[in-house]
Amino acid sequence: MTVASGTPRVDWTDSFSSRAKNLQVSETRALFAVASRPEVVSLAGGMPNLKDLPLHQIARSFESLFAGDGATAMQYGGGQGFEPLREQITDIMSLEGINASAANVTITAGSQHALDLVTQLFIDPGDPILVEAPSYVGALSVFHSYQCEVHHVLMDDEGLIPESLDEAATALEKAGRPAKFLYTVPNFHNPGGMTLSEARRPEIVEICARHHLLILEDNPYGLLGFDGHLYPAMQPLNPDGIIYLGSFSKMFAPGFRIGWALAPDQITEKLVVANETAILSPSMAAELSISTYLRDFDWYGQVDKFRVMYRGRARATMEALTKYLPECTWTHPVGGFYTWVHFPPGINTNEMLPRAVENLVAYVSGTAFYADGRGADYLRIAYCYPPEEEIREGIRRLAVTYEQEKDLLARVSPASKTA
């Protein structure tokens, strides 16, 4: 036997699947390694703030869970997820007007995996889908990985524009290639910061039903409205035509990687098999931990605390943008983690990013949120993680960067010279 560690490297490139060839290592990864240094104010990541959780009480609660029920918590579970937790999930969804059975809930390794599995169920390579413009970067990664043909639908301050949706769906139908689904984040949009108005919700549902267009209603932030208002889910308007995706990451904590999909029977049946195939079962340790938290703690009171915290951070963001970046425009979120900032002509937020990081502030450029290269005149500010004083300082540094960027543009652009 002669194959030893000294043999030449083997190249597997030609063996990769077309999906693997499609997977791109993020160009900004190295940059974000720099941006994670403590002196950099990161307005980039969407990490929730967990410092306000009652960690000692939670720890004691987990101790009694594992001491009393550890052999269950550390065993394999069912592929659809722990039934008592699925019941608790239906209670949570009822806050938004959803009347669901636990039999239609599938628990997944985070709602990201629910999105991955649902995409697997509907997409053959090249299939067209409709998504908002802009859209959640993690969803675009999934759609890209499954080789979807992504068509963006315009939004305004009230969210997805019904007429644009109808036009896009009609155009694809006329081309003989109807879209497989619409992916939408109706509440406190990532990255847009806008919320779909209540008036538009039935319109969106009606348009999709008319086009036999499945809706993926992704709602990780729904409970985090700053004034406590709960927007009604679209799911009850057409339970047979909507898959609702939910997450514990923002209302509790992301570290357990537990999310869920509520889907019609026919889709749930496939989804459970897809889930079992991919991961056998969700983590029972995680499911029982979350189930225990929901049972033993005032989880909704905790959500109220989160809301107040994020409201303060959003207000600090709005004030700092008004003070430091008056030449920009931005959305005015009423909940969630994000605002979407538009820069005057000439600014490319991708080109500006390394210089922003030099100035010790990080963000995500708008192009990350489009499948078609648009968005270089936008950036996303996530105000969820840094405290208010850091947000103000971060936006001040962003304004310094913007002024430098304008100077740079003025020096290199003949048009500016002659103006």
Added chain:
Amino acid sequence: MTVASGTPRVDWTDSFSSRAKNLQVSETRALFAVASRPEVVSLAGGMPNLKDLPLHQIARSFESLFAGDGATAMQYGGGQGFEPLREQITDIMSLEGINASAANVTITAGSQHALDLVTQLFIDPGDPILVEAPSYVGALSVFHSYQCEVHHVLMDDEGLIPESLDEAATALEKAGRPAKFLYTVPNFHNPGGMTLSEARRPEIVEICARHHLLILEDNPYGLLGFDGHLYPAMQPLNPDGIIYLGSFSKMFAPGFRIGWALAPDQITEKLVVANETAILSPSMAAELSISTYLRDFDWYGQVDKFRVMYRGRARATMEALTKYLPECTWTHPVGGFYTWVHFPPGINTNEMLPRAVENLVAYVSGTAFYADGRGADYLRIAYCYPPEEEIREGIRRLAVTYEQEKDLLARVSPASKTA
């Protein structure tokens, strides 16, 4: 707006992807719901026995983890997995002769998900692969889901037969459709119960290297040899040509859903992106829990206890088979969870299964472990979960069922009547 819950059901069948159409709900699921009743001795499932874990000490250890480091444990993590746990994993693998860097380890939501992601990286629909005959049912589910063309390679008591592997690889090459990889469980095979001999390991690696055939070396049971012997991994024989899959499910507990893949640089780079796309990151709560367990407990001493327990159960299984089913043959495992039982001609273990469940014993029929319908003359006995006295009683009930089955065959078969 008129789409109400009273509208007729919507049918999404035509919208499903070809992968989804391929996903089959297991026909035996309803049967196994019956088989999970407490009066049934289940020799079916591969659930490890966790009752011997020091649950109270583990619970206290998790309490200090969450009280002290909860904001980290409950936050998002990195897509490749928690670096200190990746270091600990390299220490574990070194027991089998693997000299790896944590940079080549990707932590996944169980080793099942590692297998799913690796398959995603290499398989386009219709691509041929080589697997053992028989093979792990969960791997076959993944391969079926990705629409692999599965080619079985024969095994004997020493595991995979090198000549059969060489022939199968050559035949596919000659047909212009080389196999994408070989999937193998070298140690304490599931379902076969046999172990690849040490003499054959370099042969297998050499054959695969010669055919430019990637090896997936799946090793969930490797530390569970009854006499404590550690078989050398194949990975060190060709680190650039082997992906090694590892799991905490059998050496600790499956409830955290944490496994890993050790892969060459080029494949790791893609695997991390695929992992991030599918689940964003593994569960930090699970990663830190396992990392804490490995650090604070005599985990290898615990593995020794598991070994002794499973050895006793395997011995009880062998004795009961000898006593009750002398007309059958079976494999003689030196570790792990399973033995593979062969029945005399005429017996179909699928047809026998409902009658076995009536007699209060359950198993998995051999056909589950083949992609091509073979295996109805085999069944798998998993002796890992029931205590020894239950195993004996279960095999006695299996023998009763077998005798009834022979009577039934004699009554319906003219050949038997005239004999």
